[in-house]
Amino acid sequence: MxxxxxxxxxxxxxxxxxxxxxxxxxxxxxxxxxxxxxxxxxxxxxxxxxxxxxxxxxxxxxxxxxxxxxxxxxxxxxxxxxxxxxxxxxxxxxxxxxxxxxxxxxxxxxxxxxxxxxxxxxxxxxxxxxxxxxxxxxxxxxxxxxxxxxxxxxREHRGDGHVAALVGAGVGGTEAHILSALDLGIYPAESFGRVHHLPKARLAAVMAGLRERGLVDADGRLTDAGRETKRRVEVLTDELAAPPYRALxxxxxxxxxxxxxxxxxxxxxxxx
Structure with a gap:
C-alpha cells in the first residue's frame, strides 16, 4: 500500500x-x-x-x-x-x-x-x-x-487515523504500547521504554485487562487474537493514511x- x-x-x-x-x-x-x-x-x-x-x-x-x-x-x-x-x-x-x-x-x-x-x-x-x-x-x-x-x-495525519483505529478496536493508549512491544519481540512488555516508568499496579491492571480479552496469554505474550487485533489496527491505519497521497x-x-x-x-x- x-x-x-x-x-x-x-x-x-x-x-x-x-x-x-x-x-x-x-x-x-x-x-x-x-x-x-x-x-x-x-x-x-x-x-x-x-x-x-x-x-x-x-x-x-x-x-x-x-x-x-x-x-x-x-x-x-x-x-x-x-x-x-x-x-x-x-x-x-x-x-x-x-x-x-x-x-x-x-x-x-x-x-x-x-x-x-x-x-x-x-x-x-x-x-x-x-x-x-x-x-x-x-x-x-x-x-x-x-x-x-x-x-x-x-505524520500527524497518520497519527490521528491511528488513534481512530485504536479507539475502534477498543485498544487504550497504554494497551497499544504493550501490544506494539510484544509485536516487536520485547518481553516482558512492561520493560518497554514508553511504559516501564509507569506504576507497577497500573501496568499490572493493563496486562490483566489484555488477558481477560484474550489478547495476551498467562505468560504475557501475544495470542493469535492479539496478533490479529494488532494487524487489523495497522491495516486500518494505512487505509486512513491514504487520502493525502491521492493529491499526487x-x-x-x-x-x-x-x-x-x-x-x-x-x-x-x-x-x-
Missing amino acids: IARRLYDLLEPICLVTYFEDECNEELAALGHRTYWDGYFASRAGALGRVPAEVVHAAFYSFADGEAARHIPSAWETIPPEASVAARERGSAASLRRILGDELAGSPGLERAADLTTKAAFGAPTAGRVMYAGMRTLPVPGDPVARLWHSATVL SPAELDELIAGLEPITARLVAASR
Missing part, C-alpha cells in the same frame, strides 16, 4: 526531532527544563493554549496524568509558538547535518519537499485534530525545513518515492 511505503520513507525524517540533539538543544535554550517539557510544549503548541485534557486526548497513547505534568506549565513563561519554532529549527538543523551539503542542497530534495507539501495539504482536516493544528502553522520556505515540516504534517498523480508518487529514497537511506544509516 502506498501509504505504508511513504510512511517508511518519511518517518526517519520526522524522527530526527526526537532522537538527535539539535531539537533538544533549541528547546533547552528557550528554558524548557526537561526533554518532556520541550516535547509536550512544542508538539502540542500547534493546538494553541489548550488544556492538558485536550493534549491528552489528542496524543492518546500517554498514560493518565502525563500531559498534565507538562501542560500548561511548559507554556507559562515560553509561548507555544516559540517552542514550535524551536522544534522546527532544531529538526531542520539535524537533517542538514546528517544529509550533508550536497544532498541537503540538491534539486532532488527540493522536489521531494514540494511533493511532500502538496500531499500534506491535500486531504480534509475533518476528524483530524493534530493534522488540522499542524496545517495552521506557516510552511517554511527553506527546502530542508519544508520537507521536515510537511513530513511531520503527514501516479507519476508524482513515483517521483516522490525516488526522491525520498536516498534521503531516507542516509538518515537510517546515520541512526545505526
Whole structure:
C-alpha cells in the first residue's frame, strides 16, 4: 500500500526531532527544563493554549496524568509558538547535518519537499485534530525545513487515523504500547521504554485487562487474537493514511518515492 511505503520513507525524517540533539538543544535554550517539557510544549503548541485534557486526548497513547505534568506549565513563561519554532529549527538543523551539503542542497530534495507539501495539504482536516493544528502553522520556505515540516504534517495525519483505529478496536493508549512491544519481540512488555516508568499496579491492571480479552496469554505474550487485533489496527491505519497521497498523480508518487529514497537511506544509516 502506498501509504505504508511513504510512511517508511518519511518517518526517519520526522524522527530526527526526537532522537538527535539539535531539537533538544533549541528547546533547552528557550528554558524548557526537561526533554518532556520541550516535547509536550512544542508538539502540542500547534493546538494553541489548550488544556492538558485536550493534549491528552489528542496524543492518546500517554498514560493518565502525563500531559498534565507538562501542560500548561511548559507554556507559562515560553509561548507555544516559540517552542514550535524551536522544534522546527532544531529538526531542520539535524537533517542538514546528517544529509550533508550536497544532498541537503540538491534539486532532488527540493522536489521531494514540494511533493511532500502538496500531499500534506491535500486531504480534509475533518476528524483530524493534530493534522488540522499542524496545517495552521506557516510552511517554511527553506527546502530542508519544508520537507521536515510537511513530513511531520503527514505524520500527524497518520497519527490521528491511528488513534481512530485504536479507539475502534477498543485498544487504550497504554494497551497499544504493550501490544506494539510484544509485536516487536520485547518481553516482558512492561520493560518497554514508553511504559516501564509507569506504576507497577497500573501496568499490572493493563496486562490483566489484555488477558481477560484474550489478547495476551498467562505468560504475557501475544495470542493469535492479539496478533490479529494488532494487524487489523495497522491495516486500518494505512487505509486512513491514504487520502493525502491521492493529491499526487501516479507519476508524482513515483517521483516522490525516488526522491525520498536516498534521503531516507542516509538518515537510517546515520541512526545505526
